[in-house]
Amino acid sequence: MYIENLEKSMYELVCETSTNLPKDVRRAVKAARELENAGTRAAMSLDTIAKNINMADEKLSPICQDTGLPTFKIKTPVGVNQLEIKAAIRRAIEQATKDGKLRPNAVDSLTGENSGDNLGLGLPVVKFEQWEENHIEVKLILKGGGCENKNIQYSLPAELEGLGRAGRDLDGIRKCILHSVYQAQGQGCSAGFIGVGIGGDRSSGYDLAKEQLFREVDDVNPIQELAELERYILKTANTLGIGTMGFGGEATLLGCKIGVMHRIPASFYVSVAYNCWAYRRMAVDIDANTGEIQHWHYNDGDKLTFEEPAQDDSVQSSSRVVELTAPITEEQIRDLKVGDVVKISGRMYTGRDAIHKYLSDNDSPVDLNGQIIYHCGPVVLKNEDGSYEIKAAGPTTSIREEPYQGDIMKKFGIRAVIGKGGMGPKTLAALEEHGGVYLNAIGGAAQYYADCIKAVEGVDLLQFGIPEAMWHLRVEDFTAVVTMDSHGNSLHADVDKSSLDKLAQYKEKVFA
Numbered sequence: 001m002y003i004e005n006l007e008k009s010m011y012e013l014v015c016e017t018s019t020n021l022p023k024d025v026r027r028a029v030k031a032a033r034e035l036e037n038a039g040t041r042a043a044m045s046l047d048t049i050a051k052n053i054n055m056a057d058e059k060l061s062p063i064c065q066d067t068g069l070p071t072f073k074i075k076t077p078v079g080v081n082q083l084e085i086k087a088a089i090r091r092a093i094e095q096a097t098k099d100g101k102l103r104p105n106a107v108d109s110l111t112g113e114n115s116g117d118n119l120g121l122g123l124p125v126v127k128f129e130q131w132e133e134n135h136i137e138v139k140l141i142l143k144g145g146g147c148e149n150k151n152i153q154y155s156l157p158a159e160l161e162g163l164g165r166a167g168r169d170l171d172g173i174r175k176c177i178l179h180s181v182y183q184a185q186g187q188g189c190s191a192g193f194i195g196v197g198i199g200g201d202r203s204s205g206y207d208l209a210k211e212q213l214f215r216e217v218d219d220v221n222p223i224q225e226l227a228e229l230e231r232y233i234l235k236t237a238n239t240l241g242i243g244t245m246g247f248g249g250e251a252t253l254l255g256c257k258i259g260v261m262h263r264i265p266a267s268f269y270v271s272v273a274y275n276c277w278a279y280r281r282m283a284v285d286i287d288a289n290t291g292e293i294q295h296w297h298y299n300d301g302d303k304l305t306f307e308e309p310a311q312d313d314s315v316q317s318s319s320r321v322v323e324l325t326a327p328i329t330e331e332q333i334r335d336l337k338v339g340d341v342v343k344i345s346g347r348m349y350t351g352r353d354a355i356h357k358y359l360s361d362n363d364s365p366v367d368l369n370g371q372i373i374y375h376c377g378p379v380v381l382k383n384e385d386g387s388y389e390i391k392a393a394g395p396t397t398s399i400r401e402e403p404y405q406g407d408i409m410k411k412f413g414i415r416a417v418i419g420k421g422g423m424g425p426k427t428l429a430a431l432e433e434h435g436g437v438y439l440n441a442i443g444g445a446a447q448y449y450a451d452c453i454k455a456v457e458g459v460d461l462l463q464f465g466i467p468e469a470m471w472h473l474r475v476e477d478f479t480a481v482v483t484m485d486s487h488g489n490s491l492h493a494d495v496d497k498s499s500l501d502k503l504a505q506y507k508e509k510v511f512a
Helices: 002-019 023-035 041-059 082-098 170-184 202-212 224-237 330-334 353-361 405-412 425-434 446-450 491-506
Strands: 069-076 125-130 135-143 152-155 158-160 164-166 192-198 253-260 269-275 280-287 293-296 321-325 341-350 372-374 379-382 388-392 416-419 437-440 453-460 470-484
Touching: 002 041, 002 082, 002 135, 002 280, 002 293, 023 041, 023 253, 041 446, 041 470, 069 082, 082 125, 152 158, 152 170, 152 202, 158 170, 164 170, 170 192, 170 224, 170 253, 170 269, 170 491, 192 202, 202 253, 202 269, 224 253, 341 416, 353 405, 388 446, 388 453, 388 470, 405 425, 425 437, 425 470, 470 491
Parallel strands: 069 125, 192 253, 321 341, 341 372, 372 416, 416 437
Antiparallel strands: 069 135, 135 280, 152 269, 158 164, 192 269, 280 293, 341 470, 379 388, 437 470, 453 470
């Protein structure tokens, strides 16, 4: 009975972590939402995020389609069989994947094949520690690839863009942390959270940084110097103007937690683990005799649900709303400008890393002339009748496709690309030359966008795995913001420049 209970407990932990944002994170999102000016792109983004949190909770479906790499940190009493716990976790992960609570994310690094069940060499990550308590503590974090890719590690001393030299002292640490927030921009689905590890070696520093993400959002660091630094970073980061999704605004960072460990004399690392607003981490205490859950962590206070924003007729949105249906003409694209809000109905096709690599070397399985590519790796379930159902479908980080995107758009006549975080100068030049547009969807809003998908009308290249296949989607009122247009304008480049200018103001030590 112990084994069955243990597996059930692990399954509940996985599902709860994927679908239900913790109470402390909800409070941080609510506070950010209240700070934003009504009618702005940032306010619209936070409203969408709030709606998505509610929808995931109600549907018991993933908050974000990228359910990340499951990382467990477990403390066990003396005498508990850790092999049994690991086996229970693997069975729970496999079942949660079948049930659509996790996206199949385990990819063979040599062959590129997706295992289909989130199991593989080294996956899931399970780390054990023994302690003298009589219960088992299990912590789980689901950290998606978009924010994982914005992790960064500094080796001091270092020269930092905008901030100058960072030395081996508290001021150097301060500069590194501020720079880590700047470099993430909107690609990590801001507004986000950061965990920081000072010291150690390269691997233990990152492990310490990720460990900080298990702290409560509103706790206070027991080390006074670090408590002061956490407050300073949180306050200062929110003056950089990066804002939610990198659209500009008041909320760039929702939490900063810093840990420290000793180091060897020759090395001084500052490691930063960036986490998106979809801050999915949970923890439970499990009875070591029965395998049943005794207590859920992060459970203090009321569980917030988010109300729809009150309508204020005196507040006017600064954005023009344009409706589009593919195939789209070059004339329609040339009419769009940065800041426009686009509502798409009709057909679009998903395409991520494998699809872009494939299209660069091969013909397309479908006619893409005038069509829309959506940078998305959805959570998909196959029904008994053979049809497919999209369970979660938010955008992935687009910058990974920068080497391919412009060439592919010109090669196949693609007119619009949807993703998050923006793209670089090569794509921007291609948009101007070819007559294309980049549309920024709200990162992490997997339920909001899944609700816009009315049918799956086909799929190609399924051999790349569910996240990487080309899904043919029929959508209705799919909303995104023009952030790169066909006239050489990029909101992402503008926000990057303005935030770098503001970052330079904090070159000198100005703790407040």
